[in-house]
Amino acid sequence: MADLRVTLCGVELKNPVIPASGTFGFGREFNEIYDISCLGAVATKGLTLEPRAGNPVPRIAEGHGVILNAVGLQNPGVEGFLSNDLAWLKSKTRVIANVAGKTLSDYEAICAKLDGLVDFIELNISCPNVKAGGMAFGVRPENVAEVTRVAKRACEHTPLIVKLSPNVESIAANATAAEEGGADCISLVNTFTGLAVDIERRRPILANNTGGVSGAGIRPIAVRMVYEASRAVTIPVVGMGGVTCAEDAIEFLMAGATAVQVGTQNFTDTLACPKIIEGLNRWCDAHGVKAISELTGTLCPNT
Amino acid sequence: MREFTATVLENVCIAEEIWSLTFALEEEQAVRPGQFCMIGVENFPLKRPIAICKAEGERITVCYRLKGEGTRKLASQYRAGEKLQVLLPLGNGFYAEESEKRIAVVGGGVGIFPLISAIRAYAAQKEIYAYMGFRNKAAICMEYEMQRAKRLVIATDDGSYGFCGNAVQAFKNDFSNARPDVIFACGPLPMLRALKAATAGMGIPVYVSLEERMGCGIGACLVCVCDRTNGKKARICKDGPVFEAGEVVL
Ligand SMILES: Cc1cc2nc3c(=O)[nH]c(=O)nc-3n(C[C@H](O)[C@H](O)[C@H](O)COP(=O)(O)OP(=O)(O)OC[C@H]3O[C@@H](n4cnc5c(N)ncnc54)[C@H](O)[C@@H]3O)c2cc1C
Ligand SMILES: Cc1cc2nc3c(=O)[nH]c(=O)nc-3n(C[C@H](O)[C@H](O)[C@H](O)COP(=O)(O)O)c2cc1C
Ligand code: FES
Numbered sequence: 001m002a003d004l005r006v007t008l009c010g011v012e013l014k015n016p017v018i019p020a021s022g023t024f025g026f027g028r029e030f031n032e033i034y035d036i037s038c039l040g041a042v043a044t045k046g047l048t049l050e051p052r053a054g055n056p057v058p059r060i061a062e063g064h065g066v067i068l069n070a071v072g073l074q075n076p077g078v079e080g081f082l083s084n085d086l087a088w089l090k091s092k093t094r095v096i097a098n099v100a101g102k103t104l105s106d107y108e109a110i111c112a113k114l115d116g117l118v119d120f121i122e123l124n125i126s127c128p129n130v131k132a133g134g135m136a137f138g139v140r141p142e143n144v145a146e147v148t149r150v151a152k153r154a155c156e157h158t159p160l161i162v163k164l165s166p167n168v169e170s171i172a173a174n175a176t177a178a179e180e181g182g183a184d185c186i187s188l189v190n191t192f193t194g195l196a197v198d199i200e201r202r203r204p205i206l207a208n209n210t211g212g213v214s215g216a217g218i219r220p221i222a223v224r225m226v227y228e229a230s231r232a233v234t235i236p237v238v239g240m241g242g243v244t245c246a247e248d249a250i251e252f253l254m255a256g257a258t259a260v261q262v263g264t265q266n267f268t269d270t271l272a273c274p275k276i277i278e279g280l281n282r283w284c285d286a287h288g289v290k291a292i293s294e295l296t297g298t299l300c301p302n303t
Numbered sequence: 304m305r306e307f308t309a310t311v312l313e314n315v316c317i318a319e320e321i322w323s324l325t326f327a328l329e330e331e332q333a334v335r336p337g338q339f340c341m342i343g344v345e346n347f348p349l350k351r352p353i354a355i356c357k358a359e360g361e362r363i364t365v366c367y368r369l370k371g372e373g374t375r376k377l378a379s380q381y382r383a384g385e386k387l388q389v390l391l392p393l394g395n396g397f398y399a400e401e402s403e404k405r406i407a408v409v410g411g412g413v414g415i416f417p418l419i420s421a422i423r424a425y426a427a428q429k430e431i432y433a434y435m436g437f438r439n440k441a442a443i444c445m446e447y448e449m450q451r452a453k454r455l456v457i458a459t460d461d462g463s464y465g466f467c468g469n470a471v472q473a474f475k476n477d478f479s480n481a482r483p484d485v486i487f488a489c490g491p492l493p494m495l496r497a498l499k500a501a502t503a504g505m506g507i508p509v510y511v512s513l514e515e516r517m518g519c520g521i522g523a524c525l526v527c528v529c530d531r532t533n534g535k536k537a538r539i540c541k542d543g544p545v546f547e548a549g550e551v552v553l
Contacts, residue, residue, distance in 0.1 A: 025523035029541065032304060033521070045525070053536060058516045060526045062349050069518065074525045074536065215348045267518045268348050270306045270390055 002284030003291040004277065006040070006258050008236055009159035009184045011119055013040035013094055013259060016292060017249065017277050020240050020263030021046055021098035021122065021163075022071060026085040031092070033270050038277060041094035043261060044081065046124050048100055049110050051077035056207040061196040065217030067264055068194050070208035073100055073127070078113050086117060094119040096161065100127045104150045111154035121158050123151050123183075126165040126190045126212075138165035138190070141177035148181025161238065164188040166225055175229035175237075187238035187261065188229055189222045215264040216242045223255050230256025230297060244268070246279025253295040304521060305332070309387045312362065314378065318444035322378045323356075325364045326387050334358035336424035337396035337417045337487070337512055337545050340365065341520040343388030344373045345380070350390060352517050352540070354417035354489075356445070363391070366416045366445065393520050394544045397421045397487045397510055404429055407483035408452070409498055411436035411470045411490030417512050417544075419448045421487050426451035432481035436470030436490070439463045454480060471497045483507060487545075492553060499548045509548040515539045 004015035019030070021043040027036045036042065054074025061068045076084070078099070089095050097118040101107040107123065114121055125138035125147055137147045148162050162178040164171060166189035178186050191212025196205045204210070222241025230237040239257030242264070243249050249260045265272040284292055309326040317323045324342075334355050340363070341350035351373050357364040367374050381387060397417070399406055406429050410418040415435045422431055433452035437443045440463035449455050457465035458473040466473040471494055474481065488498050489512035502509050518526035522541025530552040531537050537551065 023519065023524055025525070029519070029521040029523040033306060054525065054528070057526075057528060059528075060349070060516050060518050062347065065346075065348065067348050067518070069524075069526065071525050074528070264348055267350065267520075267524070268343065269388065270519070270521065 002281050002289055004280060004284075005291075006293050008238070008258055009120070011094065011159065015040045015277050015280065016253065016259035017273050017280070018043055018096065018238070018259055018261045019266055019273055020261035021124065022069075023263040023266045026081065027089050027092060028085070030266070030270065034274055037092045038274055039093050040259060041096050041119065042089060042092070043096040043098050043122055044089070045075050046073045046098045046100045047075050047078045047081055047110065048073060049078055049106055051075065051080060058205060058207055061205040061211065063196060063213070063217070066213050066215040067267070068196050068206060068211035068213050069191070070206045070211035072208065078110050082113070082117065096120040096122050098122045098124055098163070100124040102127065104147060107147055107151045108154045111151045111160070114158065115155050116157035118158060120161050120185070121151070121155055122161040122163050122187060123147065124163050124190065126163075126167070136165060136167070138174070139168055141173045144174050144177040145181035148178050148183050152182035159184040161185040161187050163190055164229065165190045166221065166241075167193050171225045172228045172232035175232045179233045179235050183235060185236045185238060186229060186233065187240065189218070189225055189241045192218060192221070214241065216244050218242045219248060219251070223251050226252055226257050227255040227299065243276070244272070246276050246283050249276055249280060250283060250295060253292070254297070254299040256297045256299070258293070258296050304391065304393055307389050307391065309363070309389050311381050311383050311385045311387055313383055314381050316378070317366065319441040320369045321366060321442065321444050322369070323364060323366045323444075324377070324381070325362060326389065328361040328363060331360045332358065332392060334363070334392040334420075335396035335398075336421040338392040338394050338420075339417065339544060340389050340391035340393060341517070342377065344376050347373050347376070349518065350388070350520060351377070352520060354420070355392065356416050356419045356448070357423060358420070363389075368413050390520055393540060395542070397512070397545055399425055399429060399485055403484035405432065405481065405483045406430070407432045407434065407474060407481045407486045409434045409470050409474050409486060409488040409490070411494045412438070414488070414490030414494070414512070415445070417489050418487060419445055422449060422451050432477070432483060434458065434470045434474040434477065436460070436473065436494070437464070469494060471501060474498070475501050486510065488512070495548070496553050499553060510545050511548050511551075511553070512544045513539050513546060513551070514544070
């Protein structure tokens with residue numbers, strides 16, 4: 001039995017496996033299938049200040065080894081989450097509140113509401129920034145630093161994770177920008193922007209036209225980005241993008257991640273997360289690894 | 304609801320482009336009529352939502368139309384003895400009140416399959432009037448299951464068998480026989496809209512089973528929503544797939 005505990009920003013997780021934002025709701029539905037207290041933490045569906053209705057349907061499409069989604073941040077609003085779900089979720093495991101906004105002050109206000117109540121706040125900066133003409137906050141390093149700084153002001157008691165978008169020029173530059181802005185941790189990757197076409201109708205499959213690409217097919221790109229980002233910063237990194245099994249998770253850990261998130265695979269197999277936890281334990285035992293935290297950043301690149 | 308590793312017992316073509324798949328779960332599972340399952344197909348990230356036609360102890364039967372890549376692979380690759388990942392039972396299902404003695408079931412296309420489970424569940428206690436629409440004679444299947452109904456009208460779009468027209472037309476045409484206390488329906492949206500219009504103001508509750516693309520199938524990802532008439536969103540996989548027709552925007 002290996003020691004699967006990891007420490008992220010001074011907070012101990014019982015293992016490094018975390019369902020990714022947007023694929024797990026607030027955990028209640030999956031808890032009908034298995035007891036989610038086995039998870040290291042849960043990243044909630046993206047929360048906004050006000051409830052949001054999200055995009056029209058269809059909201060999902062499939063490619064080979066990947067899916068595309070355009071849910072559009074449908075959520076009950078932060079108040080709804082605080083009054084209906086937080087206490088229950090906290091009784092189960094560590095809570096990462098994933099948040100989004102349209103303006104800098106949205107980000108500050110939502111962080112202020114959650115500060116001290118959750119274990120981590122994860123900033124989704126892949127949302128269109130009204131001020132920057134609809135370009136996501138997460139694209140330019142200067143915007144990444146600014147939104148991080150503003151959010152960090154409101155996070156007095158709660159560690160701030162900045163979730164990086166992969167749709168950028170340099171992931172290392174944006175990771176550095178987040179660290180300079182005061183992030184306590186970075187997570188990556190969010191989804192890649194994609195387009196799936198219904199060739200019979202000559203139309204996009206998704207009502208939103210474009211959608212975020214996730215799933216096994218993006219994993220090599222995500223692992224490369226986690227590697228580059230983790231080398232650029234001194235704060236811890238949470239890796240994700242196409243994790244389907246324990247071996248995939250270990251790739252991310254070796255590339256530099258302290259913990260991993262699992263998104264799309266929860267759809268393929270509702271038991272994905274507990275299976276990955278079990279698999280990590282087995283792998284560590286078989287490889288004489290006593291503590292999983294030993295694996296972080298141990299990748300030796302070819303010279 | 305639970306994730307099962309089932310064993311395929313039979314997977315055969317039963318009509319034009321329609322296959323019937325029976326699999327055995329690891330243990331018995333109670334299933335309500337109108338509930339569905341999500342079937343995993345190897346190497347496809349998303350499971351496919353398919354209605355449960357029959358549930359007999361640990362044996363489950365579904366019927367599916369060959370639509371795209373996933374259902375085609377399901378038909379070509381999964382033979383008896385093979386393992387199958389399935390998540391079930393999902394959704395709310397059809398429900399008739401004690402006082403509702405006469406049920407009309409109106410189904411078109413693959414929409415007939417969830418209704419088969421309703422016919423099977425209620426045929427012993429209720430009078431069922433079934434109106435089932437198919438493209439043509441070659442597409443007709445599961446007739447022996449539908450015959451459990453007190454009255455069965457099969458309709459074909461091209462008139463090659465039974466009533467010429469769609470299931471809603473067949474139902475309207477036969478309404479004086481059926482005089483239902485409640486209606487269960489599933490099929491393409493235009494069919495459901497026509498049924499809603501045809502029954503407007505009659506005071507008969509109409510329950511429709513809806514389809515949408517799905518991610519998780521259990522209510523967590525908010526991928527499969529529809530609009531409620533009160534302006535709120537509903538998750539088809541968890542709050543549905545069966546809704547009172549007046550409660551959702553069709
Ligand atoms: C609750 C429910 C019950 C259903 N019951 C049946 C049934 O009993 N028999 C049957 O033949 N079909 C049924 N369907 C439709 C069935 O899910 C689709 O035909 C099937 O998913 C198509 O998969 P594919 O890989 O062949 O098609 P592709 O077009 O290659 O699929 C691509 C993606 O789109 C999704 N998709 C495509 N069409 C539909 C659709 N109409 N509804 C939902 N998702 C879709 C697929 O699941 C997959 O994720 C049901 C749908 C729902 C929502
Ligand atoms: C249906 C769906 C909804 C998502 N919603 C959010 C969200 O609200 N906030 C967010 O930061 N990321 C969201 N994501 C991105 C995931 O959290 C994750 O970054 C991405 O899917 C990559 O991981 P994966 O390949 O394991 O799925 C969503 C992904 C999916 C598939
Ligand atoms: S498919 Fe995830 S909520 Fe319905």
